[in-house]
Amino acid sequence: MDNIGIKQVSKRFSDKIIMEEANITFSKGKISFIMGPNGIGKTTLIKIFMGLQKLDKGIIINPYKNNNSFVLFDDLSLYQNLTGYRNIQLFTSFKFSKKEIKEISQKYLSDKRLNKNVRNYSLGEGKKLSLIIWVLLSPPLSIMDEVTNGLDYQSLTDLRNKLLSLKKDMFIILTGHDFAFYESIIDELYVFKNHKIIKDEVWKEKGLGETYEHYFTPRV
C-alpha cells in the first residue's frame, strides 16, 4: 500500500472540537511533517491514526497500526525498572543478540549506560534508547512526536542521517516545533488549522518559519 491516512475524521473532547471532517494522506518514501501550534491536536491526530484514541466519525486507512509500526511520544513509554538492554530486547521481541544491539547502540549510548535501569536516564538518553529500538526495528511506519526535544547536536545529526537513509521504504511522520531540523529533511508539509489538515505545496520557497507565520500569525 503506497498511501495511508485518515478520511473525513471528526473528533471532539466534550465541547472542544479537534477535527471536523479532516483528511490526510501520507505517501510511502516521503518524510511528512505535521505543523501547528501547541494544543491544536497533532498528538490526538497521531493517536487516532494509530488506533490509540477513539474517533467520533470517519475512516482510518492504516494497515500497519497493530504491528509493523513504531511511535515515539514524548513520554517514551519505556520500562523504567529494567535496563536499557532489557528494554531493547523486549521491544524488539528478542530478535537481536546482545552483540548486535551493542553494535547499533554504540553511537548513541555506552555499554555501561545500557546496563543501567532506565529510570536513571535523562530525557535525551531515554530518547536515544527509543531511537536504537527504532533503528533495529526499521518498521514500514514510523511516527515521531517532537523527537528533537532533549537530543544533543550529535544525536540530531545521526537521526537526520538515519531518517534520510531509511525513508525510501517507509512512511515517516513527524511533528514538532524545531523548524530548522525538520526543514532540512522533510518532503511534505501538512498544516493543522481550523480543525482540518491542509497540504501546503509551496513551503519550500519560504521555509517553515515563514510558512508558519503565514498560517498562524494574526493579521492586524
Ligand SMILES: Nc1ncnc2c1ncn2[C@@H]1O[C@H](COP(=O)(O)OP(=O)(O)OP(=O)(O)O)[C@@H](O)[C@H]1O
Ligand atoms: N484525553 C483527552 N481528554 C480531553 N482533552 C484532551 C485529551 N487529549 C488531548 N486533549 C486536549 O486536546 C487538545 C489537543 O491536544 P494535543 O495533545 O493533540 O495537541 P498538540 O497539537 O499535540 O499540542 P503540542 O504541540 O503542545 O504537543 C488540547 O487542548 C488538549 O488539552
